[in-house]
Amino acid sequence: MALQHQKLSSFVLTENMDMSRHSSLSTGGRAEYYAEPRSIQDTIHVVEIAYKKGLPITVIGSGTHVLVADDGIPGLVISTAGMKGMSIKGDLIITAPGETLDNLINVAIEHNLIGLEEIAGIPGTIAGAVSVNAVANGRSISDVFFYADYLTANGEIHRRPCFHDYFKKQKSAFKNGEIMISIALRLIPSRKTAEARERKENYVEKMFIPPCRRFSGEIFRDTPFMSAAEAIKKAGLTGKNGRGAEFSEYQPNSIFTYPGCSSGEVYNLIREAEVTVKEKLGIDLERSITLLGNFTD
Ligand SMILES: Cc1cc2nc3c(=O)[nH]c(=O)nc-3n(C[C@H](O)[C@H](O)[C@H](O)COP(=O)(O)OP(=O)(O)OC[C@H]3O[C@@H](n4cnc5c(N)ncnc54)[C@H](O)[C@@H]3O)c2cc1C
Numbered sequence: 250m251a252l253q254h255q256k257l258s259s260f261v262l263t264e265n266m267d268m269s270r271h272s273s274l275s276t277g278g279r280a281e282y283y284a285e286p287r288s289i290q291d292t293i294h295v296v297e298i299a300y301k302k303g304l305p306i307t308v309i310g311s312g313t314h315v316l317v318a319d320d321g322i323p324g325l326v327i328s329t330a331g332m333k334g335m336s337i338k339g340d341l342i343i344t345a346p347g348e349t350l351d352n353l354i355n356v357a358i359e360h361n362l363i364g365l366e367e368i369a370g371i372p373g374t375i376a377g378a379v380s381v382n383a384v385a386n387g388r389s390i391s392d393v394f395f396y397a398d399y400l401t402a403n404g405e406i407h408r409r410p411c412f413h414d415y416f417k418k419q420k421s422a423f424k425n426g427e428i429m430i431s432i433a434l435r436l437i438p439s440r441k442t443a444e445a446r447e448r449k450e451n452y453v454e455k456m457f458i459p460p461c462r463r464f465s466g467e468i469f470r471d472t473p474f475m476s477a478a479e480a481i482k483k484a485g486l487t488g489k490n491g492r493g494a495e496f497s498e499y500q501p502n503s504i505f506t507y508p509g510c511s512s513g514e515v516y517n518l519i520r521e522a523e524v525t526v527k528e529k530l531g532i533d534l535e536r537s538i539t540l541l542g543n544f545t546d
Contacts (some may be wrong), residue, residue: 260284262298266283271312273463274316275506275510276319276512276514277317277318277512277542278320278321278322278542279322280324281322281324282324286329286331292400292428296428302325306324306426307326308428310373310374311377313372314465314539316538318542320542320543326541329428341433341434342433343432344432347374350372350373351369351370354368354449357436359442361438363437363441367385368383368385368452370385370453393434393435394435396411398430398431400430402426465504467537467538468504469502469535472532472534475532476502486522493509496518519536
């Protein structure tokens with residue numbers, strides 16, 4: 250389909266955006282172009298601009314699970330974190346991609362819909378969570394995912410339904426450049442909302458998420474032999490050791506950065522973990538975090 254959409258201008262297209270401001274690790278270079286559309290029409294318009302300029306598209310939510318290269322990201326970065334809004338139809342909650350998980354769970358409970366409490370406390374947007382199939386306390390987004398509507402780089406809108414084969418733990422069901430614009434989750438109707446609220450608060454407390462600044466989500470996927478956190482701990486990789494980035498003592502599969510740290514240092518730490526875990530434990534770690542831009546060994 251040719252791109253012919255009405256042009257709106259309620260978003261700003263920024264050149265040379267400092268992407269460390271849009272990554273929870275607070276590292277990395279600049280995006281050639283950056284836009285934060287607030288509506289589907291705006292997103293279509295942004296994609297049209299990229300199409301006309303021949304720019305590759307990179308999509309992010311709120312950047313809690315990405316590592317941005319120090320050389321930056323060529324083309325256009327679109328963040329859907331500003332796309333808000335939800336509606337309820339029976340047991341379906343249909344949400345814009347930028348809603349936070351926290352807000353989504355609260356609104357669902359207010360409308361007598363439960364089933365997401367276990368993942369309460371995970372930072373980031375619902376689209377980011379669907380993209381990586383976020384998991385916590387034995388519950389994953391794929392348990393409640395019904396469909397997502399997404400926009401392709403050539404301006405077509407498609408629907409991806411809830412075939413579970415699309416999801417593996419923390420593996421994206423979406424290709425580069427496919428932008429989720431609307432997501433439907435099927436929840437469980439229930440009047441036990443007070444209990445659900447309490448359960449949610451308990452999970453938030455249990456998870457004890459540290460402040461998101463300078464912190465990443467899980468770097469590696471769990472292995473068939475042991476969790477990635479266990480492997481990193483067993484390989485003796487946690488702690489600062491005089492570097493700008495470290496695997497957290499508290500959450501060994503997450504990286505914490507210190508001011509002045511570069512993405513190159515984070516990447517080197519990730520590579521070191523892969524090599525050390527292979528040498529010491531014979532296990533191949535698979536990355537979960539999304540690398541944006543070019544990284545070389
Ligand atoms: C302190 C901390 C704790 C965390 N704990 C957990 C945890 O317990 N469990 C867990 O699973 N995760 C955890 N995470 C990781 C992270 O919070 C989740 O993966 C979150 O859902 C990512 O959302 P985001 O909006 O920040 O996505 P981003 O980091 O911005 O993006 C993540 C991926 O989603 C894709 N994406 C984002 N928006 C769209 C869109 N609209 N269309 C298509 N693709 C899109 C991006 O391309 C990228 O590949 C944690 C992170 C932090 C910082």
